Amino acid sequence: MRNVFVYCELEDNNVADVSLELLTKGKDLAGQLGVQLEAIVIGSGLENIGAQIFKYGADTVYVADDKRLSPYTTLPHTSIVTGLLKEHNPQIVLFGATSIGRDIAPRVASAMRCGLTADCTSLVIGDHYVKKTDTTYKNLLYQIRPAFGGNIIATIINPDMHPQMATVRQGVMKKEVFDENHQGEVKKVKVADYVKDEDFVIEIIERHIEKSKVNLGASPIIVAGGYGVGSKENFDLLYQLADVLGAEVGGSRAAVDAGYIEHERQIGQTGVTVRPKLYIACGISGAVQHRVGMDQSAMIVSINTDEHAPINSIADYNIHGDLNEVIPKLIKFYKKNTK
Amino acid sequence: MNGFKIIVLAKQVPDTRNVGKDAMKEDGTVNRAVLPAIFNPEDLNALELALQVKDKYPDSEVIILTMGPPRAADIIREAIYRGADKGYLITDRRFAGSDTLATSYAISQAVKKIGDFDLIFAGRQAIDGDTAQVGPQAAEKVGIPQITYAEELISVEKEKITIKRRLENGVETVAAPMPVLITVHGSAPDCRPRHAKRLMKYKYALTKTEMKDADDLRKELVEKRPYLLIEEWSVDDIGADVKWLGLSGSPTKVKKVENIVLAAKEAKQIDTSDEQLEEFIKELIENHTIG
Incomplete structure (x- = not known):
């Protein structure tokens, strides 16, 4: 069986939200394809990690547990993931479009000589017909993303060179427990079989990781500004409105690029995706990359x-x-x- | 040699940040002709970090490498004005249609041809695709480690470079042996401007393709001063296998491209009068959206 794989990222030895969202989506895709969902977790001190993953529907978790594997560095994680993919030949592999996912996924794709689509906003199973050879490819993964500055929406497929790999940003897919009692199998990875000493050439000298102060994803009301706000000073007005409404403030990429607002508040394809009860868009023209990050809002007001x-x-x-x-x-x- | 051999990967991109109304043709395809072609912004940050290494070790050589149509020679001239020593343009119709995997293969072949390098710098991602894939894929194909999202050059010593990385939720300082490929984040220092003397010296630099259309005076000038000739490399020059290039070498295919057509929705229209705005606020409070 050619299964669906998810590379799970860790935050303080908990599976990151983006990975739980991918497991949820992966379970859905695996269900449609009639195959199993498998997860890869790489780190240190992962005795009980299975419990966090199985309830999202994973049938197998490959756990690579070794002191040297945490914190993340590119080469050892790439060696393990590539090795497992070559052994198990999955049809789909999903990664978070995070600092880590966007570092490892292209490296793995290159080693596998397969395709990779970044920052997908939708993943759908569908067929593909090639007229020239009169061939129908059944059950491909449609990897859908805005492209070219958001002026178009492209559907990307990888007909021949598998696995089909994609990255997805946090918040784009929904996180949903599949079954609290779902059980799977933990398979311990013999790290030494996959990783060479030369993989540890990068030395981490210092890390300073901070929990993000901004939690746009959890806010029921968002006041967002675009390039049309005109200046950093004018953004104060948005903060005032947010303050009285109990809202968070976000911005479009154009506003972030113009320096009106900090990057961690960026909403859209290359920022965070939000689904608030109320979204107030101030001076935002609404390029598609922005809209894919907020069009699921229950109510949208445009000023x-x-x-x-x-x-x-x-x-x-x-x-x-x-x-x-x-x-x-x-x-x-x-x-x-x-x- | 008391310096390093540094390659900078750069791309000429359409300026998708300033897309106007005429950017899309009526048939829904992108009208590239109206979009200005620019130096990909983060590739300029990459060039700056490379030049900072050269500042510390003036015997270093900074080589700009770009792949694209003949007019991408503009990128090489621009980089040379700003301090790069020379450049190579990888150009061949057979590269057309390459996705990130095929592109990184072509780049890795060119990098191997340049050979004997210590450092490769590249922008984190290009604004026309935002994939951030070509850097890591090229590193994998060349067989060297990578450091992504560099923000600051902390130190560079013989065979070891220390870099501060910008992560989504913090920073990390790492040290790597050479050779290594480093992708550079937009939060790294801006690239230094053009150097007036270098501009004077190199403004007549041309590729062979451009030479064909140049006037005699300029041809003569380039022939007299060989440093003004920008080298172009074809598929054969870099010893690439066409099977891994273009559409045949690209696992990802574009199945469908849709122009963005917005489904019109019944929206309430409100002007800025006190009455209408107060009515709007009352409505939101009544249906418990706010309050």
Whole structure:
């Protein structure tokens, strides 16, 4: 059976959210294909890691447990993943589009000589017909992502050279327990069989990892600004509105690139994906890379001087006007009506 | 030699950050003609880190390597104006359609042809694809370690380089032996500007392809001053197997490309009058969206 594999990342020896989301998606894909879901975990002190993974539907977990494997470095992890993939010949392999996933996945893809699609926003099983050879490829993985500055949505497939590999950002897929009682098998990886001493050439001198202070994903209300906000100072207005509404502030890539707001608040394909109850987009034109990061919001309000901004077509409310005029009024009326 | 041989990988990209209304043609394909071609921003950060190594070890040689159509020679000239010593343009129609795997194969072949290098710097990712794959894939194909997301050059000694990396949730300082490939994050120092003297010296530099269309005066100049000739490499020059290039060497295929057509949704239109804005706020409070 050619199964679905997920490379699981660790944060303080817990499986990272992005990996749990991928396990959830991987279980769904494996179900459609009638195959099993398998996970790879590499680190140190992983005696009980299986319990965290099995309830998301994994049938097998390959655990490589060795002091030298934590924290993550590229070469030893690549050697183990590549070795396991060559042995087990999966059809699909998923990685988080994180600092680690985007470091290891291309290296593995190159060693496997297979395709890799970065930052997918949707993964779907489907067929592919090639007219020239009159061949139908059954059950390929459609890897769907915005491309070319977000002006197009591309569906990528890897018909011949498998496994089909993809990376997905945190928050894009939903995390859902498959079955609290689902049990799988832990298979211990003999690390020495996969890793050479030369794999440990990179020396980590210092690490300074901080838990992100911003938690956009968990906020029910988000006030987001784009390039149209105009300046870092004008973003203060957004913070004021967020403050009275109990919201978090986010920004589009254009706003981050312009230096109006810090990178950790970026929403969209190359930032975080959010699904709040209310999304207030201020001066955001709404390129597709931004929209894929927020279009699942329950309610979208667009404040924009441009009536034809693309974001207006997915909004529930369009406020035509300058945010410098609109936001202070919104704050005033909110205070007035909630007293 | 008291210096290092440094290769910088760079790409000419369409400026997708400033896409205007005419960027898409009516048939839904991208109108590349209207998008300005620029030096991929993070490749400029990569060039800067390479030049910082050369600042410390002036005998170092910084070689810019790019793959693309003939006009990508602009990238090489730009890098030379800013301090690179020379460059190679990998160009051949048979590269067309290459995905990241095929591209990294071509680059690795060119890197091997240059040979005997100590360091490779590359931008983390290019703005037209944002994949961040070619750097690590090239490192794998050349058979050397990689350091991704470099933000700062901490130190460089004989056969050892120390780099601070920018991670999504922090920073990490690592040391690696040479040779090593380093991808550079946009938070690294900006690239130094063009150097006036270098601009004067190299502004007439041309590739062989460009020579064909050049006027006689310029041809003569390049013939007299060989350093003005930018070398172009074909598939054969880098000893690449066409099987691993272009569409045949690319495992990923584009099945479908959709222009973004937005499904129009019934949206409430609101102006900036007090009445309408207050009504809007009341509605949100009443349906428990806020409050």
